[in-house]
Amino acid sequence: MPYLIESSILAGHIPTLKGDGFYRQTPANAKNYLMKVIGIETSCDETGIALYDSVSGAMFQRLHSQIKLHAPFGGVVPELASRNHIQRTLPLLDELLSEAGGGKGQIDGIAYTAGPGLIGALLAGAAIARSLAWALNRPAIGIHHMEGHLLAPLLAAGDKPEFPFIALLASGGHTQLIQADRHGCYQMLGQTVDDAAGEAFDKIAKMLGLGYPGGPEVSRLAETGQPGRFKFPRPMVNRKGLDFSFSGLKTFVRNTIASQTEKAQTLDRQTIADICLEFETAVVDSLTIKCRRALRQCNTPRLVIAGGVSANRRLRQKLTEMALQEGGAAYFPPPDLCTDNGAMIAYAGYLRLASGARQGNEISARARWPLTELRPPRQPETEHL
Amino acid sequence: MKLLGIETASDACSAALMLGGETLQRFEIAPRRHADLILPMVDQLLAEAGISASTLDAIAFGRGPGAFTGVRLAAGVTQGIAYGLDLPVVPVSSLATLAQGVDADQVWAGFDARLGEVYWGAYRRSSAGLMEAVIDEVVCAPEAISDGGLTEATGIGHAWLTYEQPLRQKLGSRITRILPDQLPRAADLLRLAEALVAGGELVTAAEAQPIYLRTPSWR
Numbered sequence: 001m002p003y004l005i006e007s008s009i010l011a012g013h014i015p016t017l018k019g020d021g022f023y024r025q026t027p028a029n030a031k032n033y034l035m036k037v038i039g040i041e042t043s044c045d046e047t048g049i050a051l052y053d054s055v056s057g058a059m060f061q062r063l064h065s066q067i068k069l070h071a072p073f074g075g076v077v078p079e080l081a082s083r084n085h086i087q088r089t090l091p092l093l094d095e096l097l098s099e100a101g102g103g104k105g106q107i108d109g110i111a112y113t114a115g116p117g118l119i120g121a122l123l124a125g126a127a128i129a130r131s132l133a134w135a136l137n138r139p140a141i142g143i144h145h146m147e148g149h150l151l152a153p154l155l156a157a158g159d160k161p162e163f164p165f166i167a168l169l170a171s172g173g174h175t176q177l178i179q180a181d182r183h184g185c186y187q188m189l190g191q192t193v194d195d196a197a198g199e200a201f202d203k204i205a206k207m208l209g210l211g212y213p214g215g216p217e218v219s220r221l222a223e224t225g226q227p228g229r230f231k232f233p234r235p236m237v238n239r240k241g242l243d244f245s246f247s248g249l250k251t252f253v254r255n256t257i258a259s260q261t262e263k264a265q266t267l268d269r270q271t272i273a274d275i276c277l278e279f280e281t282a283v284v285d286s287l288t289i290k291c292r293r294a295l296r297q298c299n300t301p302r303l304v305i306a307g308g309v310s311a312n313r314r315l316r317q318k319l320t321e322m323a324l325q326e327g328g329a330a331y332f333p334p335p336d337l338c339t340d341n342g343a344m345i346a347y348a349g350y351l352r353l354a355s356g357a358r359q360g361n362e363i364s365a366r367a368r369w370p371l372t373e374l375r376p377p378r379q380p381e382t383e384h385l
Numbered sequence: 386m387k388l389l390g391i392e393t394a395s396d397a398c399s400a401a402l403m404l405g406g407e408t409l410q411r412f413e414i415a416p417r418r419h420a421d422l423i424l425p426m427v428d429q430l431l432a433e434a435g436i437s438a439s440t441l442d443a444i445a446f447g448r449g450p451g452a453f454t455g456v457r458l459a460a461g462v463t464q465g466i467a468y469g470l471d472l473p474v475v476p477v478s479s480l481a482t483l484a485q486g487v488d489a490d491q492v493w494a495g496f497d498a499r500l501g502e503v504y505w506g507a508y509r510r511s512s513a514g515l516m517e518a519v520i521d522e523v524v525c526a527p528e529a530i531s532d533g534g535l536t537e538a539t540g541i542g543h544a545w546l547t548y549e550q551p552l553r554q555k556l557g558s559r560i561t562r563i564l565p566d567q568l569p570r571a572a573d574l575l576r577l578a579e580a581l582v583a584g585g586e587l588v589t590a591a592e593a594q595p596i597y598l599r600t601p602s603w604r
């Protein structure tokens with residue numbers, strides 16, 4: 001099924017995204033007008049492929065998760081991930097194109113995740129993406145994975161955030177507060193000094209014998225938890241600045257689990273649920289306090305939350321309330337676009353390609369790539385298709 | 386017949402274009418720069434030949450064994466081009482390509498596979514001048530290699546640099562000479578590919594998959 005996004009985009013026009021640095025409406029005959037962009041995401045353990053149609057706003061997508069493949073090893077095995085991506089990418093793309101109808105001839109551009117991530121996995125997607133674009137004589141562009149996450153809230157139905165905004169990027173590998181002045185202009189306000197928020201969820205889940213990824217599991221169990229039974233620390237909230245830390249909380253939970261198992265051989269369901277609730281609340285509180293601080297410090301009313309952890313319901317609720325109290329609003333990706341996916345890459349690629357960004361035929365990928373190194377895409381008048 | 390060939394399984398990055406009897410090649414020893422070089426090389430070849438990619442009949446690639454990332458790059462580039470242009474694909478052994486490039490009729494070809502092992506094959510030249518495998522390619526310790534029944538042969542590939550001692554011990558005086566610096570070249574790959582095309586050994590774009598021989602270590 002196509003994933004249809006509500007869109008204010010007018011047929012025949014490059015979309016005008018509001019706020020500084022976004023594109024002004026451009027006539028349909030502009031040379032850099034792009035309609036359909038493929039997105040290829042292979043930075044870690046999901047192969048995500050999408051087709052974004054900028055005119056209709058339709059998003060078709062396919063996702064293959066490697067969770068089962070890596071499960072026996074207790075973590076992602078990079079070489080296995082790369083091998084899987086090189087097998088899955090093309091069949092998924094082919095399926096997607098048949099579903100969308102119109103074949104590969106309809107492709108106007110190709111975006112792929114160029115980093116950060118596992119280098120072998122990134123290169124698998126990059127090689128296919130850039131070579132296919134070369135063969136089709138269409139432009140290809142390497143996209144920063146976290147810019148993909150950051151722009152995913154623009155794919156949500158309803159209100160979309162305008163620049164400038166504050167972004168909380170919370171995923172399996174990142175927990176960052178970013179000041180997004182305009183598309184491609186990002187300043188780091190703070191980040192985790194140890195574990196990422198999603199990683200903390202995953203580790204707690206492991207301690208409790210729950211499955212991977214831990215976030216959804218912990219969050220589901222927390223719903224039946226009883227508040228007040230445990231009291232975990234709210235990390236870093238008394239510390240100045242906008243950095244995060246989750247390893248102290250993790251240790252605290254580990255000790256709690258240890259003392260509970262001393263009392264009773266195994267943890268009963270209720271105890272697990274109570275721990276999940278208090279852990280989740282502690283993480284959410286800590287994230288919320290820092291986000292509030294960031295909004296005040298930057299005097300910006302808009303808060304964007306993206307990355308896998310932004311799927312968390314309690315977090316969504318808390319941050320929405322907080323942003324309202326601060327006289328602003330919080331924006332989230334559609335629930336299925338919080339974790340890794342091809343759609344966010346297709347969209348981020350579309351935005352850059354449509355504004356004229358072009359790259360050479362080098363198949364480029366970077367395992368490490370600070371988001372703050374990004375620059376705004378070239379403006380339409382300086383580059384042509 | 387117009388054939389494009391890509392070989393990136395070793396420290397060498399090369400691409401070649403076969404047009405009837407003539408073959409053009411780009412070849413560079415460029416460790417870790419293959420991803421940057423390969424598509425520009427293909428572009429240069431097409432420009433030099435004055436043909437468009439859409440007139441190609443098939444694309445051949447070095448499917449390994451060899452460096453995982455390099456072999457995967459060749460597979461990925463081949464998939465993209467073949468899918469985009471509706472071309473059939475010819476997977477060719479990177480070890481056979483290495484063997485094809487030496488002026489000898491019998492060859493023991495080996496890449497250093499690290500971790501104390503070699504990717505290994507034994508080849509005999511056919512009457513048509515093409516190298517044919519006499520044993521299945523394997524990854525194994527140099528002490529465990531098979532001579533494939535060859536009475537004497539040329540040793541080729543960087544396995545002969547790292548493991549000269551154990552290989553000499555195993556094969557002794559049957560080694561006629563050793564060429565450890567030789568690397569696989571796309572032009573030689575195309576010689577083998579031409580015959581495979583004639584034999585109908587073609588696969589689809591999605592089937593352009595590496596042959597690794599080795600299962601990955603956990604981390």
Ligand SMILES: Nc1ncnc2c1ncn2[C@@H]1O[C@H](COP(=O)(O)OP(=O)(O)OP(=O)(O)O)[C@@H](O)[C@H]1O
Pocket residue numbers: 044116117145170171172173174197198199201202213214215216219307308309310311312313338339340
């Ligand atoms: N409902 C949820 N509550 C909390 N955490 C969640 C929830 N859903 C997913 N997560 C967490 O999100 C993470 C996965 O998100 P994502 O796919 O964006 O991360 P990643 O791609 O592995 O990391 P990165 O984007 O930093 O490279 C996991 O750690 C998972 O536990």
Ligand SMILES: [Mg+2]
Pocket residue numbers: 145149171172307308339340
């Ligand atoms: Mg991610």
